Amino acid sequence: MFKKVLIANRGEIAVRVIRACQELGIKTVAVYSEADEHSLYTTLADECYCIGPPQASKSYLNIERIMTVAEKTGVDAIHPGYGFLSENPKFAKACEDRGIVFIGPPVEAIESMGSKINAKRIMKNAGVPVLPGREDPIEDPNEVIEVAEEIGYPVIIKASAGGGGMGMGVAYNKQELIETIESTKSIAQSAFGDSTVFIEKYLEKPRHIEIQILADKYGNVVHLGDRECSIQRRHQKLIEEAPAPIMTEELRVKMGEAAVKAAKAINYHSAGTVEFLYNNGEFYFLEMNTRVQVEHPITEIITGCDIVKEQIKIAAGEKLSFTQEDVEIRGHAIECRINAEDAVNDFIPSPGKIKHYRSPGGPGIRLDSGVYGGAEIPPYYDSLISKLIAYGRDRNEAIARMKRALSEYMILGVITNIPFHKAVVEEPDFIKGNISTHYIDDHAEYLK
Ligand SMILES: Nc1ncc2cc(-c3cccc4ccccc34)c(N3CC[C@@H](N)C3)nc2n1
Ligand SMILES: [Ca+2]
Secondary structure (H helix, E strand, C coil): CCCEEEECCCHHHHHHHHHHHHHCCCEEEEEEEHHHCCCHHHHHCCEEEEEECCCHHHCCCCHHHHHHHHHHHCCCEEECCCCCCCCCHHHHHHHHHCCCEECCCCHHHHHHHHCHHHHHHHHHHCCCCECCECCCCCCCHHHHHHHHHHHCCCEEEEEEEEECCEEEEEECCHHHHHHHHHHHHHHHHHHHCCCCEEEEECCCCCEEEEEEEEECCCCCEEEEEEEEEEEEECCEEEEEEECCCCCCHHHHHHHHHHHHHHHHHCCCCEEEEEEEEEECCEEEEEEEECCCCCCHHHHHHHHCCCHHHHHHHHHCCCCCCCCHHHCCCCCEEEEEEEECEEHHHCCEECCEECCEEECCCCCCEEEEECCCCCCEECCCCCCEEEEEEEEECCHHHHHHHHHHHHHHCEEECCCCCHHHHHHHHCCHHHHHCCCCCCHHHHCCCCCC
16 A cells, blocks of 8 residues: 555645545645645645645646655655546656556546547447447538438537537537537637547437446446436536436446446546436436546445545555445435535636635535635635535435535635525425436526
8 A cells, every 4th residue: 555645636625635545544745836825635634845836837737846746755656636637648647657656547548538539439339328420520511411410400519629518519500510610620729729529419408427437457347326417507517416316226227337338448447437418218428537526425425435545545456345236325415516606696706715614514414625714715726615415315305404504504705606505405496306407507597
């Protein structure tokens, strides 16, 4: 097992990884920018080093500075968390070149899943259901018009180097298709330096259901069930839950098998998530995320599995200590992402100093927080303050506990989206489980 690990991240996920390391008896090294000098995670780590000014490009995205600290402190491994360098193959490679274990998947897996066209082609060949369309780059618009007519409008044009909703355009007819190809190509070129785009059938109101995977370095792959992540705004998830309200035992087995097949197809190891679109009974591969995700705690709570500890053990060369038969889903968990943003004012970020802070608690409540009373929320990074998770024996109990915890949670000094979350957990459609990726748009009036 590792003796010392560097956490190349900040905020609540840095706290989360430090906690997992402490439980495994591993020493921790934190890195921080000048904006995070007095943050919670730096006080919990055994050692901490400043790696630069607040701008992410000069700190949390600066591979050389992180490597310098890693080598100076003699760490055995680096955990990238999520975001920042977590899905950057160059970072994973830089670790390996220095004999430092990257706590994540093989470099090749990060690379292949980073190309959405490549990922789709691999999954289709592996027998994983994919949306109708083509898995090769669009060259000749006329040929694409034929494909669009074959699969039927509406169609969606997606950037292969995109992901998480960046670089997508929907076309409802031939005219729009030609325009959408051009506009998506130019966005892709300027955003990712790669104008490769592809076409697929557009689903009007799908649900976003994802499967959590754990795979060791010896070919053992298990899934830890499903999560519903449809309540998003501009591709930023706000509320996630496990299991998905529409999930049945039979569908979970089918989606779980597809996700395990996907992981095996790319010789995956570590924690990973296979994202699917679900549409009246059918599900289709969307993307594979080669990192631990923000919403991993809801899966931890209903399975009893510590995903971050499993990741560390896998990276250290241990075999999975359980099989698929051992995985049991019990109860229901909901996560609300608590952001320093003003939901009433178009969700604009609201950085600043937390003047008063009182955490919720009691039965079924878990709070993964990156802050404390008096902490500064900097404007340089995403606005996530903490994740409030409520567990119940069933979905109604989880909702009742979330409602209670949201009313207990007090954060004064910055504006948060707690009022938004309170409105959602009382909204009739949400309570009935009638949610899709258009939930927020469809309930904008109610959620004001
Ligand atoms: N063929 C087809 N049909 C409908 C889709 C709808 C979305 C989508 C669009 C808007 C919000 C979403 C929220 C969760 C999941 C997907 C979405 C979508 N996304 C959004 C982010 C990226 N993961 C892909 N791809 C789609 N692809
Ligand atoms: Ca993704």
